[in-house]
Every structure is written in structure tokens, then in C-alpha cells.
Amino acid sequence: MISTNLLALFYLVSGVLFILALRGLSSPETSRQGNFFGILGMLIAVLVTFLSIGNFSTSFIYVILFLLIGGGVGAFIAFKIPMTAMPELVAGFHSLVGLAAVFVAISAFLNPEAFNLGVSGNIKLASLIEMSIGAAVGAITFSGSIIAFLKLRGIMSGAPITFPAQHILNLIILISIIVLTYFLCVTQLPNLFWSLIAISFLVGILLIIPIGGADMPVVISMLNSYSGWAAAGIGFTLENTALIITGALVGSSGAILSYIMCKGMNRSFFSVILGGFGGTDQTTKSGNKEQKPVKSGNSDDAAFLMKNASSVIIVPGYGMAVAQAQHALREMVDTLKKNGIKVSYAIHPVAGRMPGHMNVLLAEANVPYDEVFELEEINNDFANCDVAYVIGANDVTNPVAKTDPQSPIYGMPILDVEKAKSVLFVKRSLSPGYAGVDNDLFYRENTLMLFADAKKMTEDIIKSF
Amino acid sequence: MISTNLLALFYLVSGVLFILALRGLSSPETSRQGNFFGILGMLIAVLVTFLSIGNFSTSFIYVILFLLIGGGVGAFIAFKIPMTAMPELVAGFHSLVGLAAVFVAISAFLNPEAFNLGVSGNIKLASLIEMSIGAAVGAITFSGSIIAFLKLRGIMSGAPITFPAQHILNLIILISIIVLTYFLCVTQLPNLFWSLIAISFLVGILLIIPIGGADMPVVISMLNSYSGWAAAGIGFTLENTALIITGALVGSSGAILSYIMCKGMNRSFFSVILGGFGGTDQTTKSGNKEQKPVKSGNSDDAAFLMKNASSVIIVPGYGMAVAQAQHALREMVDTLKKNGIKVSYAIHPVAGRMPGHMNVLLAEANVPYDEVFELEEINNDFANCDVAYVIGANDVTNPVAKTDPQSPIYGMPILDVEKAKSVLFVKRSLSPGYAGVDNDLFYRENTLMLFADAKKMTEDIIKSF
Amino acid sequence: MEIDPFVFRLSIFILSIFVGYYVVWSVTPSLHTPLMSVTNAISSVIIVGAIIAALAGNNENIFNEASIFGFLAIILAAVNIFGGFLVTQRMLAMYKKKKK
Amino acid sequence: MEIDPFVFRLSIFILSIFVGYYVVWSVTPSLHTPLMSVTNAISSVIIVGAIIAALAGNNENIFNEASIFGFLAIILAAVNIFGGFLVTQRMLAMYKKKKK
Numbered sequence A, B: 001m002i003s004t005n006l007l008a009l010f011y012l013v014s015g016v017l018f019i020l021a022l023r024g025l026s027s028p029e030t031s032r033q034g035n036f037f038g039i040l041g042m043l044i045a046v047l048v049t050f051l052s053i054g055n056f057s058t059s060f061i062y063v064i065l066f067l068l069i070g071g072g073v074g075a076f077i078a079f080k081i082p083m084t085a086m087p088e089l090v091a092g093f094h095s096l097v098g099l100a101a102v103f104v105a106i107s108a109f110l111n112p113e114a115f116n117l118g119v120s121g122n123i124k125l126a127s128l129i130e131m132s133i134g135a136a137v138g139a140i141t142f143s144g145s146i147i148a149f150l151k152l153r154g155i156m157s158g159a160p161i162t163f164p165a166q167h168i169l170n171l172i173i174l175i176s177i178i179v180l181t182y183f184l185c186v187t188q189l190p191n192l193f194w195s196l197i198a199i200s201f202l203v204g205i206l207l208i209i210p211i212g213g214a215d216m217p218v219v220i221s222m223l224n225s226y227s228g229w230a231a232a233g234i235g236f237t238l239e240n241t242a243l244i245i246t247g248a249l250v251g252s253s254g255a256i257l258s259y260i261m262c263k264g265m266n267r268s269f270f271s272v273i274l275g276g277f278g279g280t281d282q283t284t285k286s287g288n289k290e291q292k293p294v295k296s297g298n299s300d301d302a303a304f305l306m307k308n309a310s311s312v313i314i315v316p317g318y319g320m321a322v323a324q325a326q327h328a329l330r331e332m333v334d335t336l337k338k339n340g341i342k343v344s345y346a347i348h349p350v351a352g353r354m355p356g357h358m359n360v361l362l363a364e365a366n367v368p369y370d371e372v373f374e375l376e377e378i379n380n381d382f383a384n385c386d387v388a389y390v391i392g393a394n395d396v397t398n399p400v401a402k403t404d405p406q407s408p409i410y411g412m413p414i415l416d417v418e419k420a421k422s423v424l425f426v427k428r429s430l431s432p433g434y435a436g437v438d439n440d441l442f443y444r445e446n447t448l449m450l451f452a453d454a455k456k457m458t459e460d461i462i463k464s465f
Numbered sequence C, D: 001m002e003i004d005p006f007v008f009r010l011s012i013f014i015l016s017i018f019v020g021y022y023v024v025w026s027v028t029p030s031l032h033t034p035l036m037s038v039t040n041a042i043s044s045v046i047i048v049g050a051i052i053a054a055l056a057g058n059n060e061n062i063f064n065e066a067s068i069f070g071f072l073a074i075i076l077a078a079v080n081i082f083g084g085f086l087v088t089q090r091m092l093a094m095y096k097k098k099k100k
């Protein structure tokens, strides 16, 4: 057994360790230590919870058992998952947190005595409200993340599913949630609680299906933020400092990451928070420009250009992730370096489909992180470089973002590959990227298109060298 | 009257407003709004304290009266003080906070009932300890800041005052403080409390007199940090959230500023925290180099050089503050600009005698802050500039910091004025600066020494233009 | 006379939001993906509630109506904890400096 | 059973240190002098204690042994509050952008 004060102190310690875990991520050197702090914080939180209950009965064995089962599944997934599947993984894990929050809220509703929240049928009002919020947001997070997962995994079509009166339906549901919560607080009827959860599940689905598959990363981050606030809410119910601190951390983290993504894509933060966006995939404005002449080449041409270059900048994008070309790319760069060519990587803040996506893939391929540069660090270097090797990237290089105020990506900062002496574009066709905007660069004098799968082309270039 | 919970909430609000006050200082644009938040926070804290007592008796009139007297004095000082006297002002204000903390602790000791800390002679142990710490640190802050103030103001000699067995004496005093506190907690005798405060005053004096006058800024910042922790301690005694938050803010702020100063001067943080440093003023290693040839000139030479320049970088230092040359300097720059010359200002992190010293003086002279650059921002530009006008700066330009590992300033980042086509040095003699190290630049080919008072010389240059 | 603990928790919450804001902004962009997975892992500290719920049953009836949800929540949270921290570890282990 | 308020205050203190650390590091170096004067001003929130001390006296004896220290502390803190905020205001008013 452990005193309430000591327990609270330990929860504070694990909250602080979680802060240190995120703090560690401020640089790759300290990040592993940070992750260790996070694990330590979790360990402390779980251990002191055991001690605080002190009821080491048969149930305890089951707790350990289920912990190990879940842990085993988690560990298995963590070791098996390919790096390219990180967006889905995060979405999937996310839905689990949401569902766990719902379960905890249900359990607290059914057995409030265990949590010191009053007795069944007469739960403290504040706790009941916190609990309802926790359950509702948890349920929304769950079903929303499931949809996001299905869309990202390709099990469900990425196309936005819209139907008439969508917004009116959402409004009606929102009102009914508030009414339900009100009556729940007054009557404490279990059926109202169940209905609340059921409707929240529905809301999660309805909010996410109209959003296009490619917008899912923003959605995930947003749900992440929501779930943080829900966790904090449950932290208030359980009077647990670790949960309150964590909730705020996760809430901020999700909000900031979605802000960064929105800024990188030049979308308004509010349109994201309110939901119901997407459909950009349909606005593909291609077709009318296809007739313009395009210079295209093969791996020999590319190898020739690079052989004569003294500096090359690699610009990876979503296509590299799709083609899993990162390892081939690293090998190509090794070859270039052996030939005395200076090579660096330029990463746009929203290259790929999730923040830091490209960095993780390059790291997987053993690219040292001090060869990888952010937009602001490297953008001036394009003017002095001989070849920009754009592999599966498109939108993040599109100069229209600077020139055409009508364009959906207008105002987004871009990588100035156009300033390089020659630009090599590896992609499979002339079709546009995520934003559905045609890229003027394809038709420029100093551009050579390399139509192929990113991995295949890169491997061919190595052979041609 | 106001409920305890509401009171606690309001103190939280003022704590948050104080955080926002510091947050505002992250850029000049938001800084005024930040200061407003700070004032608001203070107003709320004072008002709710009044309301919480609710005893609007005759004493209340005196409270208002004394508040206005103090406020009037403060406002008077704030409006009259010249910007060059900021270091002394901060030291002086600082001593007041320290003394106020001592008085509050004394009052709480004499009348613990008013603060809910038990009854006289039987004060709660935790409160007594917190109170003693608050009083002791407050007293140290008071007497230490007074010494710092006297040294900075020139009322007391800036030379470090040392005497034998200094460190042993300090050790004995430290032990006696701990013993005193222990017996105070056991017996609660008022005389022990008084002795504790008296000894702490002594410690403040003894800690600071051995430190050279020029090191006072680090000392002030350090005392600032100490006083923050003391405020937090009293916050625990008074169970006041606003004080706890503020204490932590002030504590961090002082610690970080002294860290920045130490790093800028390449001194170890620990040698500062432990005290007893200084005496660098004595190690003036001049004399043996005086014989080297020096090119010196007058205002006409300087004006000629600048007229033919296309870009000039101004490097202000402590001498500019001493000479109050900032207004003349701005006028000179206006003249240069009228002649189509590009001018910018380069500020070293420890130029002058306190952090941000130069920036405040330049701002006073109406220099727009977007013409003023930090070391990292501008250091590469010296290579492309025609004239570096070094006005009253010395150490911050001394290349010995890069070349001689024996030098006391070795490792400190410096402004690369040596890379400019010509360097103009405005100072009164060849004597070294704060660090007491001779400056090799004075004897270089492309250096022209302008021996004069900084203000006088600058005005003369304007006339010669 | 005593301050309601809720006020303290609110203070902790508000200060944590400030900390969260700053600490997340200071995360380097190249580690944003590990950030997503590690926040996922730490948000599973909700397992604390799951454990309390699961152990609230009595010995005769380990799996009662309420505790069964606790056990389910334990499994879900455990997947996240182990999965989240391990996958983060795996990612972070890949970030290497240039060998010289 | 109830948590000691001290534990909460400790949490608040520790979180505030984190906030202080980040908020001060994010202050631009050119505003370090105003930072020093404004921290000085806000640390005078100790006036809260001074007011309590001063008003603790009774009507017959306004200036008793304890309250007199409270009144003195009020004067000192008030000098700092007004002085600190006003001098900061004065300095900040001088930071101007280039007129274009």
C-alpha cells in the first residue's frame, strides 16, 4: 500500500518524465534518452497504481495476463510494421486509445465506487460530465481513426464520400449529444449513457468519411489532439496528475502538428478543425496542358548528367515512400559520392503524407541525419547546384505556389528546384500530386522527366553509372 | 469578500498573465502587450487580496496611502532614470524586493495567525522552514544587491575587496546558518530568527565584496534568480499560486541570463553560482606591447574613409554607454545613409555591461530594431563591408578569443570586424577593456585608431562630413 | 476555507498546456513522425484507469459487468504502450550521424 | 485520503519551472534588459503577503509590531511594481521598426 500523497507525487514524476520524453525529441542525439524517460514514466505510473490498490487477488493475475497479451501484440506489430506504413499505424493505435478511454468511462459509470465518484445511479455531477465528455470524445476518436486507418490502408476508397444534407445531419447529431448529456446528468439513466456513446461513434464516422484519403494525416493529428483533451478530462475524473499533464501534452502536440501541416499546405486551420473538407482529389485541373512539349529521358541520360555534376540535391516526396525507393536512393547517393560529387537531401515540411515522413524513411535507409536539410537551411543552395534529383515529389516543388494566387497551394513555401542547372523528375506520369495542380516545371527547358517507378529508375541509374 | 476557491483561481489567472508578460518579450511587436498583461496580473493579484480580507477598516486607508507613496517614488524613478543607468537601477530595485521579502517573513513570524500558519511560538514546522529560507535568501539578496548597486554607481570602488581566510569565514557562516535554522525550528525563539536575518545580511555583503565591479551584472542576475526561488518559497508559505509561478519564472529568468552572460564571456557557470570570482581587473596584461606601431587618425580621416565606403557596420560597446554616444551615433548614421551608404549595427551578446544593454541604448536613440543584428545574423557580412566602426567596444572584437587558448576570453564568440576592409576604433587610449586583455587589432594594417571620447569623436565626424 | 483540489488540477492543466506548447514546438521537424508515435504511447497512461476498473471486482466475481471493461481497456492500452514505445525506439535507432 | 495541497503546489512549482525555462529562452536577446526589469516588477507580487500582514492589525492598534513590517514591505514592493513596470514600458516604447 502507498499513501495518497506519495501516489500523487509519483504521478507527478511520471508526468514530468513524459515532458522530458517529448523534450528529448528536440534533437536526434537526445531522442533515445527521451524515449527511455517515457518508458520509465509509464512504468512508474503502472507500478504505483498496482501498489495503490494493493489488492493482489486473483484478478491481479488476470491484469498481468491481459497486460502481457496486449503488450505482446503491440510489440509484435512494432517489430513487423514497415516504415512506409507509419501513417496507418498511428491511425490504428489511435483508435485503440480512443476505445480504451470509452471502456474506462463505461467502467467508471457502471462501478463509480471503485473510482470514488459516488454510487451507481448517483454519481457526482462534475464526474458525470467529465466522464461523458471523455466517453464521447473517446468514441469519436475511435471511429474516426478507424475510418482514417481504412482509408490510408486502402481497404476503403480514399475518395471523399459525400451525401446531401450532410451538414444538417451533423448539426442535428451535435444537438442531440448535448440534449442527451443534459438528460443523462439529470436522470443518470444507463440507457442514455449508452446512446451517447453510440451516437458519438456515429459522429466519428460521419465526420471523417467526407474527407479525402490524402487529407487523413491532418485528420489523425486533429483526432490526436482531441484525444489528448479527452485524456485530460478523464484525468480530472480520476484525479490523476499524470493523465492531466499527458492530456495537455498530447493535445498540444496534435494541434501544433496539424497547424504545421495546414500551414505547409496553405490550408486554414479552422477549416480543418471544423472538419468536412477534402475533395481536392476531384479538382484535378489537368488535361488542358498535356499538349505542351516535355523532354523525357532514361536512366543513361540521368547518369550522364549526374556524372558531370559537382553537386546534387535530392528532393524526395510521397512517390519515394510509395515505391519504397529509399534504400536504392541511398545506394545511388553512395555511388555519386564515390565519384566525388557533393550530395545533400532537401526535405520540405509537408513532403510525403505525414510530418517527418521522409526523414524517417531516409533514416531507415541509413542516411545520416546531418546530410538531410530542412527547407530554410538548403533552399538557397539550389541556385548553386548542378542537378536536383526530384524523386516522387511534385507539389513541394511547384512554382505556381509563388506565382498564381488562384492556385490552391498559393502561398505555400516551396523548394526552389527550378533554380538548379538541371532538374530530374522521377515519376510515373505527368499526373499531378496530392493537391491536384499541374506542375509547370515538367515543361521547362532545364527539366528532364524520368518516367518510371522511383525505385526502378534509381536502381537503373546505379547500373548506368 | 471572496471565496477561497475564487481567490485561488484569480491568483492562477495572474500567474498566467505573468507568463504571458514574459512571453510577449519574444518579439518587440508583442512586448508592449506583454507588459500590459504583467500590469493586469499585478492589479488582479492586489485587488483580490483586498477583497479576500474584506476588512476595510482604517488600516486599509494606510495600505492605500503607503501603496501610493511607494508607487509615486517608483514612478518618479522610472521616469527620471537615464537609460545608461539601467544596471544600477535593476540592482537597486532588486534590493527592495529582497528587503520586502524579509519584512513579510518577519511579519509572518510575529503574527502567524494572520497567515493561518499556527500561533506565535508554535508555528507549523513546514511554514517556519519556508519562512526562514525566504527571510535568509531575501536578506542575502538585499545586502548583495546593495553592494552591487554601490559598485555599479561608483559610490564604492569597483575593485574586488579580498582578505585572508575569506572562504573559511564563509564556510563558518554557512554552517552557523544551518545550525541557527535547526534551533529556530526546535525552540521557535524570536532571537534566533533575528540572528538568522542579521547573519544573512552579512553573507550578502561578504559574498559580493570580493567580486569586481564589472562582474556585477552576472551577480545581479544570479541574485535575481535566488530571489525568485525565495519568492517561490514564500509562495508556499502563503499558499499563493501567483507567487509560486512568479518565483519559478524569475528564478529561471535569472539563471538563464547569467548562463548567457557566462557563456558569452566564456566563464564557467558554476564558478559564478559559487561566488568568489572577479579580480580580472588586476590581471591586466598590458605594458609589454605598447611599443608596437599604431596608426591613429582624426575625425577627418574617419569621415573620408566612410564617404568612400558603400557599406558600414557599427559595433557599439561599453564605451558608447559610458560616453552616452548613442544619439550622436544615430545622427552620424543618418548622415551616412543620406550619402547612400548602407549601414547596419552588430550587437555582441555581451557587449556593454548587461544583457541587451546596447539594444536598449540604440532604441533610445530611435534606431529601428530591424537595423540592429545579432552576432550570428551579421558576422558573415563583415567580409563584404568596407568600414567597421567600432565605438567603445573592445573585448567583443578581440581575435585572441579564437587564437590563444591561454587567453581568459578564449572560446568566446567574437564579431569578426578584422575581416572588414578598414576598421575604425573609437576609444580614448590603448588600454584594454573589461577582460584586461590587449587587443591585437589595434596594431593591424587596416586599423585606424580614433583616440577620443566616443560621443565627441562621433560628433566631430558628422561635422567633417 | 480549504481550496478545492479541482482548482489545483486546473492550474496543473493550464501550466501543462504551456509546457506542451513549448516542448512540442521545440521538437525538430525531422522527428515529427516519432513524436506522433510517442504521444500515442504516453496517452495510453489511461491504463491507470483501466487497472483500477479491472481490480475493482471482487474475488467471487472477477469478471463482473464493470471490471470486464477494465480488462478490455488494459489489453487495448497495453498494445499501445508496448507498440508505441517500441516502434518509436525502432525509428529513433535509425537516426544516425555521419560516421567519420 | 485527500491529497495534501502541498503536493499540488509542488506540481505547480515544477511545471512553472518548465514554463519559465522555455518562456525565458524564447525572449529575444535584444529585449534582455526589459526582461530584467519586468521580472523585477512581477517578483513584487510578494506585495500580496505585505497587504495581508499590514491588514492583520486591529483597529485599536493599526501599527502593531507585526503590521508595521507589512506596511514597510508595501512601500518597498510598490516602488518596485510602479518603477519596474513603468521603466519597462518606457524602454519598450523606444523599440521601433523602421518607418517606411
Ligand SMILES: NC(=O)c1ccc[n+]([C@@H]2O[C@H](COP(=O)([O-])OP(=O)(O)OC[C@H]3O[C@@H](n4cnc5c(N)ncnc54)[C@H](OP(=O)(O)O)[C@@H]3O)[C@@H](O)[C@H]2O)c1
Residues within 6 Å of the ligand: A214, A215, A217, A218, A261, A264, A265, A316, A317, A318, A319, A320, A322, A323, A349, A350, A351, A352, A353, A354, A355, A356, A357, A391, A392, A393, A394, A395, A396, A397, A426, A427, A428, A429, A430, A431, A432, A433, A434, A435, A452, A453, A454, A455
Ligand atoms: N507531409 C505531410 O504532413 C502531409 C500531410 C497531408 C498532406 N500532404 C500533402 O502531400 C503533398 C506532398 O507533396 P509531395 O511532393 O511529397 O508529393 P505529391 O505532390 O503528392 O506528389 C507525389 C508524386 O509522386 C509520384 N509517384 C507516386 N508513386 C510513385 C512511384 N511509385 N514512383 C515514382 N513516383 C511516384 C506521383 O506522380 P505519378 O503518379 O506521375 O507517379 C506524384 O506526382 C503536398 O501537397 C502536401 O500538402 C502532406
Ligand SMILES: NC(=O)c1ccc[n+]([C@@H]2O[C@H](COP(=O)([O-])OP(=O)(O)OC[C@H]3O[C@@H](n4cnc5c(N)ncnc54)[C@H](OP(=O)(O)O)[C@@H]3O)[C@@H](O)[C@H]2O)c1
Residues within 6 Å of the ligand: B214, B215, B216, B217, B218, B261, B264, B265, B316, B317, B318, B319, B320, B322, B323, B349, B350, B351, B352, B353, B354, B355, B356, B357, B391, B392, B393, B394, B395, B396, B397, B426, B427, B428, B429, B430, B431, B432, B433, B434, B435, B452, B453, B454, B455
Ligand atoms: N553585456 C553583459 O551582459 C556583460 C556582463 C558582464 C561583463 N561583460 C563584459 O563586458 C565586456 C563587454 O565588451 P565591450 O567590447 O562592450 O567593452 P570592453 O571590452 O569592456 O571595452 C570597452 C572599451 O570602451 C572604451 N571606453 C570607455 N569609455 C569610453 C568613452 N567615454 N569613450 C570612448 N571609449 C570609451 C574603453 O577603452 P578606453 O579606456 O581606451 O577608452 C574600453 O576598452 C566583455 O568583456 C564582457 O564579457 C558583459
